[in-house]
Amino acid sequence: MTTINEVARHAGVTPATVSNVLRSRGRVGAETRQRVLDAIDALGYRPHLAARALAEGRAPTLALMVSSIANPFYPEFALAVERAARASGHFVIICNTNEDPLMGRAYLDQIAGTLSEGVLVMNANLDFADLHLTEARGAPVVLCMWEKPNDPPGLPSVAVDFALAGRLAASHLIELGHRRIGAIVGSKVSGIHTPRYEGFVAAMKAAHLTVHAEHVRHAPDTVQGGYAAAHELLSANPEITALFATNDLPALGAIHAAADLGLAVPGDLSVTGITDIQLARESRPALTTVAVPTAEAAKLAVTLLRELIATGTRPSDMAPVLYETSPPRLVVRASTAPPRSARRPSRSR
Amino acid sequence: MTTINEVARHAGVTPATVSNVLRSRGRVGAETRQRVLDAIDALGYRPHLAARALAEGRAPTLALMVSSIANPFYPEFALAVERAARASGHFVIICNTNEDPLMGRAYLDQIAGTLSEGVLVMNANLDFADLHLTEARGAPVVLCMWEKPNDPPGLPSVAVDFALAGRLAASHLIELGHRRIGAIVGSKVSGIHTPRYEGFVAAMKAAHLTVHAEHVRHAPDTVQGGYAAAHELLSANPEITALFATNDLPALGAIHAAADLGLAVPGDLSVTGITDIQLARESRPALTTVAVPTAEAAKLAVTLLRELIATGTRPSDMAPVLYETSPPRLVVRASTAPPRSARRPSRSR
Incomplete structure (x- = not known):
């Protein structure tokens, strides 16, 4: 590996001058600066990336921390972030924490402020203390899809009204005439899907419908998780005519x-999701879901992160900024229909 | 941003000593070394990551270049790479080139040899000249799923016998009794799916069956691409009783x-894929496909890359290493069955 001393020798300057060129600091003449950059290229020297990018006017990098790259929502979000970042000449490197806070901490420690100018966090299940430490080191952090616009976290964030998403899906089922609606919640009790479930409960209450505890299941946020929960729920409760799921995969x-x-969908059973991932459109029957403004959230998150990078880390006495996306919206497809009356004996009571 | 000079001042040493500690070079006493590391931590200094990782014994990073993170195979492969890399304490950062060689070049230039000790390339549509340049800079490069074990590329690689995968899928359809089999090739003519298609053609020839040019379509390697190609193919050629697709998504x-x-699948039409992505198992009807040893390929690729990192870049007069995975294997699920005889008038001729 080439050292800064070798670069200095090759360019006929001191290592301090090389450092100044790399950091765009000190007074270095244009001709000397070019000589240093030429020496760096000739020797293939790889200095601190951010410093070199600064010196050469090259694109800096943003880190996107995601919890589970295997969940198709995250690649879709990553693509949206890349589009937004590319518009401002930024590169995105994707760090998959696999829902492991220790992995997340290690990534933050490896990358934040070294390779990346800032960090976008997408449900990466990270310890807030670690994120604050990253901020303190000079790399701003933005949470990309905070679930509760009215309850801001202690970090700059982009919020999506997920309770509204839940209300919209539930109201659609209720308006179709469903009364016995089961719910599959794709996170732990009081996990990140709680606001969506609360929206469902609010819509049911507004329609004077009861949410039966035995009609609610918490399940992993996967196709298999939704399959197992629904199989059990529908077998045990044949009176259910519709299922509200807090995410597209379990739906x-x-x-x-x-x-x-x-059971035919939607003839015997209506099913709704939330998010509108590509698979929701591509499955058969295509999934009725509540579309979350993914591209807008990605764009806002990149914009906010760039503002924080440009202005330096926020003063600690300043409340973190929260941007809210436009509201989620219902997308009716082929998985919902009015209940088939008298389909099952228990429906007649 | 803290500078190396500030670290040196804080630790009471020269910047050269800090550099020596970071690069594990020169003679630095244990006590002085600890003082420098403490100063680095106290000031939040972020030096060249690889050097710091070296000095502190922390985990170095591998870059995984993928062509399209939106294609669910790539996240699955990334997870397999992460598992393999974690076993040796390496972190993986994912760089999505979006099938754009210029993006790929920029990522290589930003990351290879700076943040990452080595680069794994998964169908990232990169210019070989750029990859050789990355090698020349001291960051080894491994191609993760070369399609032609008998025709090695000019870079270290892990190969999968994709022609065999094509043969296995086609033979399965032929053994079920299908004679008029259409093919959907998920890449351009002479693109990366060519060996799979050649395997199909070989199996058809071995069974003395004709591959009709009008029964073959090249399409984008996506669900939509396969949908459009199959819709057109089946509408124009009702005599087709089975479709061979070179990848799971178009299938x-x-x-x-x-x-x-x-048309009922498999009653009216049998369909096969190749790869065995998660969706192949989760779709209904579940997809008959040829499983490619993804986890094994990821493991071999990480092993090979680590060997190259450990021994330094290969001498230019040495032929690149090629590791071959175990063979792909047929996985029969619900999308294939014997042809329904006399289903369509044209079947009787």
Whole structure:
């Protein structure tokens, strides 16, 4: 590996001058500066990336921390972030924490402020103390999809009204005439899907409908998780005519479970999701869901992060900024329909 | 941003000593070394990551270049790489080139040898000249799934016998009794799916079956690409009883197209894919496909890259190493069955 001393010798300057060129500091003449950059290129020297990018006017890098790259929502969000970042000449490197806070901490420690000028956090299950430490080191942090616009976190964030998403999906089922609606919540009790479930409960209450505890299941936020929960829920409660799922993946799993139980969707069972991932459009029956403004959230998050990078880390006495996206919106497709009356004996009571 | 001079002042040493500690070079006493590391921590200094990782014994980073993070195979492969890398304490950062060689070049220039000790390339559509340049700079490069074990590329690589994968899928359809088999090739003519298609052609020839040019379509390697190609192919050629697709995504699209044309899968049409992504197992009907040893390829690629990092860049007069995975294997699920005889008038000829 080439050292800064070798670069200095090659360019006929002191290591301090090389450092000044790399950091755009001190007084270095244009001709000397070029000589140093030429020496760096000739020797293939790889200095501190951010410093070199600064010196050469090259694109700096943003880190995107995601919790589970295997969940198709995250690649979609990553693409949206890349589009937004590229518009301002930034590169995005994706760090997958696999829902492990220790992995997340290690990534933050490796990358934040070294390779990346700033960090975008997408549900990466990170310790807030670690994120504050990253901020303190000079790399701003933005939370990309905070679930509760009215309850801001202690970090700059972009919020999506996920309670509204839940209300919209539930109201759609209620307006179709469904009364016995089950819910599959794709996170732990009081996990990140709680606001979506609260929106569902609010819509049910507003329609004077009861949410039966035995009609609610918490499940992993995956197709398999939704499949298992729906299979069990529908087998145990044949009176259910519709399922509200807090995310598209468990909703798709619920549709598979219905098929395996001999229930037609939407004839025998309506199913709704939330997010509108690509698979929601591509599955058959295509999934009725509540579309979350993913591209807008990505754009806002990149904009906010760039503002924080430009102005330096926020003063600690300043409240963190929160940008809210436009509201989620219902997208009706082929997985919902009015309940088939008298389909099951228990429906007649 | 803290400078190396500030670290030196804080630790009461010269900047050269700080540099020596960071690079594990020169003679630095244990006590002085600790003082420098303490100063680095106290000031939040972020030096050249690889050097610091070296000095502190922390985990170095591998870069994984992928062509399209939106294609669900790539996140699955990234997870497999992460698992393999973590076993040796390496972190993986994912760089999505979006099938753009210029993006790929920029990532290589930003990351290879700076943040990452080595680069894994997964179909990232990169210019070989750029990859050789990265090698020349001291960051080894490994191609993760070369398609032609008998025709090695000019870079270290892990190869998968994709022609065999094509043969296995086609032979399965032929053994079921299909004679008029269409093919959907998920890449350009002479693109990366060519060996898979050649395997299909070889199996057809071995069974004395004709591959009709009008039964073959090249399409984008996506669900939509497969949908459009299959819709057109099946509409124009009702005599087709089975579709061979070179990848799972277009195969899933073909199943959707069949549904929209009123054809039952597998009753009216059998469909096969290649790869065995998660969606192949989770879709209904579950997809018959040829499973590619993804986890094994990821493990071999990480092993090979670590060997290259450990031994330094290969001498230019040495032929690049090629590791071959175990062979792909057929996984029969619900999307294939014997042809329904006399289903369509044209079948009787």
